[in-house]
Every structure is written in structure tokens, then in C-alpha cells.
Amino acid sequence: MVSFVFNGGGLWSTLLVALKRRRFNVDRPMVALTVAIYAYCGAIILASIVNNSIVTDAAQLVPLITFLFFPFSYSAWSISQKPTLARIIILSSMAACFGALLLTGIQYYWLGMERVEGGAGNPIVFATVVCLSVMVCMAGALSGIERNRGLLVCAALAGTIAILYSGSRIMWLAMLIAGIAVLLIHRRKLRSRNARRLLLVSGAVGLAIAALGFQIILERAEFLRSDWEALIAHGDHNTALGFRVAMWQIGLDAFREMPFFGHGVRASGALIKQGFLDQFGMDKGFSHFHNGFLTALVEAGIVGALALASIFAVAARNAARVLRMSVDPIERFGATMIVIVVITYLTGGMVGILVGHDILDSVLMIFLVSGTYLASGRTLPTMDEPTPPAASTVVG
Incomplete structure (x- = not known):
């Protein structure tokens, strides 16, 4: 549903800009981010061309449209008033958190699911979106x-609570790191008595939640310890950790074969399946290498991995500049959104999907569009409104 709404809105925004019913907003931070995003899309397409598979890869290249919508969605969203957009984002995230808790109760206690996965069909993806909220x-x-x-x-x-019941250990870590980052960004606000009281209450309730979910935490920790012991002591790759280690080894071998432009966007599944058979004697199949940058290295080589890294690097640089120079709460909130999405995606992407999943791609674009606009964008009038005069033309 999120993917449908964002991509539908992106298509409509593109049409509005093309028909000149919306102005194309050219902000320097947006342009820098657009260059990085389009470079990544170009690297993926180039990999298919180099491997003579552009026709057979066509279906797998379609999801890149989500990224290509970025500057057009940004331009369309730029007519919104920043305080209103910020409040919408906050209230929507609040609704998402309460909705996630409702789904957790239904799936864990009513349907008896071992790990809740919301509407994403994947516990890690569900936990990623909830962590952002x-x-x-x-x-x-x-x-x-x-x-x-x-x-x-x-x-x-x-x-x-929903993230805890998802059993996603990497998102527990991401939430901790992102939470520390948010506290550091707003450390001056924590000096007030109300903020300290709020923080103390939150900490106390958080400890209560941890105590409530202690059994889940213990079980997931025991699974990790057991997987580690099986891998190190017995060389057993038939565990969640073992599968990942095996895929990383297969991926590194595949990267060494074609280091510059990769094997193409469709190659991962076949390489993983063949690698499991040849190296581990196992009939296993996965669609990606459970490491976002390794997947990019295999599919698009060094060119693709560097282009992917540049998206997060440029976004982080834009946010850091605003946090260093601005005291405006709206701008700092937008920059904080960018910091949150960069930390969450990079942490989760180390052992899972970074990009290439429909909801993750859409949510990433939503955070980059709205965060960049709130942090450093200029508000545009609609086409039937006069353009405000430049500062240099204002007299007196």
C-alpha cells in the first residue's frame, strides 16, 4: 500500500512537472542527492548492458522507477507548508506505531506467529519501518x-514493543544507535526540567518493556549463540547465521569474478543457488546476499556499490550541514529524519536488504524527499500564485 501510494504520487508529480503545472524545485542539496540516486540507477542499468542482459533484466529494472521519481516528488511536495508537513509526518508516525502494536497483538497472540511481520511479510522489513516511526x-x-x-x-x-516482538536483533541495534543519535541532536533540549522528566519516564517504561519481553530477547540471543557455536565448532552452515556467512562467502567470490560492473541485477539468485550447491552441498536459494553493499557489488560491481554508498553519504552530509548551522526546529527535524533513515538502513542493510524491496525503497524516498525539503528546501508557490520576489529586489 505504501509503495502504491508513493509511486502513484511520484507518477502524478512527474506529469504535473512535465505539464508545467508544478515548478521544478532546484535546491542544491536536492540536486546533489538526485545526482547520487541517478548514478546508482545508471550503474544498475550499465551492469545489465555490460552483461548483455538488458532485455531479460527489464522486469528487475522496473523498481528503479521509485528512485527516479525523487526530484519530481520533491518538487511537488515543495508547495506544502513546512510546519504542516512536519506535523503530518509526526502524527503519521504516531499512528504507524500504534498500528504496529495492534498488528503485533493480533499476529503474536491471536494467530500464534513466532515473529510478527505486520503487513510487510518479513519481520526485518516490518521492524525497519516501525523503527523509523x-x-x-x-x-x-x-x-x-x-x-x-x-x-x-x-x-x-x-x-x-512491536520491534521487540518482531525478533529482529539487527533492528534492536539500529533502534539503539538511532535513539542515541536523536538524543545527541536534541541534547540542549534535554536540559529543561520537563524534558528530563519525560526522559526518565520513558526510560522507566522502556525498562518495563524490556522486562516484559525478556523471554523473547533471551530466546533470540540463545539462537544467535547456538548458531555461532554450530558454525565455529562444527562448520554447520544450516542455521540463520550459517546461511548468511555462506552467502557472504559466495558473494565475495562472485564479486572477484567481475569486480567492476558486476553480473547484472538478475544474477544474485542463480549465483547463490549454485554457490550453495558447489561449496556447501546444500540446495538453498535466496534472492539477495543479506548484505546490501555486497549485493550491489555482485550485481553492479564497484561502480554500483560506490554509487549506492554515495546516496547515504550525500544525505548524511546534507543533514550534518543543517545540524551544524541551523537552529530552526523545522530544519533540524528534517535533518534528524535524514540521520534516522541513514542509520537505520545502513545498520539493517549489513545483514539484510538495503534497497531493492518495494516498501523499503518507497520509505527511503519518502524520508529523503521530506527530510531534505524540511531541512534545506525552499517552498514554492503553485503555478497560479505569483513567485515571491528575490531578496535582492526588495527595497527598503
């Missing part, structure tokens, strides 16, 4: 944009 609620409460801090804290705690 939790961090936005946390940033919204600390920024002062939304007055109802208590409700935001409750929403953040509801989302935290």
Missing part, C-alpha cells in the same frame, strides 16, 4: 513541533 516520534517529542509529547512517547513505546 519510533525515532520520528522521539524526534517530534524532543523538537517541540508537536505539543502532545506524552502521546508521542506512548506511541514510541508502542512501536518499541
